[in-house]
Amino acid sequence: MIPDWLAELVTGTDDLDALLPQRRVVELPMITRFRGITSRQAVVFRGPAGWSEFSPFLEYAAPEAARWLAGALEFGHRPAPEPLRDAVPLNGTIPDCSPDAVPGLIARYPGAGTFKIKIAAGGIANLDTDLARIRAVRAHAPAARLRFDANAGYPLAAAQQLCVAVAALPEAADWLEYIEQPVAAVEDLARLREWIADRGLPIRIAADESIRKAEDPYRVAALGAADVVIVKAQPLGGAQHAADVVTGCGLPAVVSSALETGIGLRAGALLAASLPVDAAAEAIFAGPPACGLGTGALFTTDIIAGDTHRDGDDHLGGGLLSAWRAEPDPELLAAHTADAETHAWWDARVRDCLSELRRQV
Structure with a gap:
């Protein structure tokens, strides 16, 4: 219904x-x-x-x-949704790319203190390439916190291999926030999280596809399959349903984009700004979690010109996205x-x- x-x-x-x-x-x-x-x-x-x-x-x-x-x-x-904050912090997004491309991509996210790195495009066979990309981000943004997004790219055994490799990276516990959707099935997410706990690895699991593509997004919480849920306003049918999922799961949430224009990104920003930050989120993120809403930096241009509600405040400036509606620039449109x-x-x-x-x- x-x-x-x-x-x-x-x-x-x-x-x-x-x-x-x-x-x-x-x-x-x-x-x-x-x-x-x-x-x-x-x-x-x-x-x-x-x-x-x-x-x-x-x-x-x-x-x-x-x-x-x-x-x-x-x-x-x-x-x-009524925002609780005027703006939300952003993570930078590093796509499947060569390590040489990393510095230029990082430069497109001025002020970002968190980066999400895409991995698993070639499965576990490309683990060395993915680790090289991770090391490049660490080298060029040494103070940043990192997240890895596998887009359900591994079977369970390969995801376990990934976790061992990631846990072995220097000081991983200090800068790694989570690995996002390493396996497809929510049951395998639960098995992987239990396996991680048994070995004491410093790795959290986030669920994305198991939330937005699932008939029952609440199974993630019911099965203990994740530490964090990823929600996206448009793919989940709107901000109200996304907020209901966050409340129903009872887990810290990160709001992300679906590679929208600056118009759609504002729906995510308003959703993110409306979500309270509880003690569990504070323990992971030390404040409002950085949102995956900086993907406008992956376009050569957008259809909005800066922030249409606050003069002189660029919509991606300082690693923040303001929680206001945007309008297209007529010439860019x-x-x-x-x-x-x-x-x-x-x-x-x-x-x-x-x-x-x-x-x-």
């Missing part, structure tokens, strides 16, 4: 101009390949509550992409608008997702 307000919205009209007013499909080039792509497409629109974004990855079928549409409609048509064929493809996709949401009414 979907919320009453969403049911009323999606069944009330077939007019996309009413559901997604002033919509525009944009395509942003990227500075490096990330998730196998070199440009990012998104639908941005101006709803009654402000600008929002619908941007499921191209390979996602309607049942999964429909959750993203629910999240986009929520941010465009409903009030955002025009420069990155996709062609008519791409618009038609996305309109068809929106209609497929609307049909999926209506089936849930």
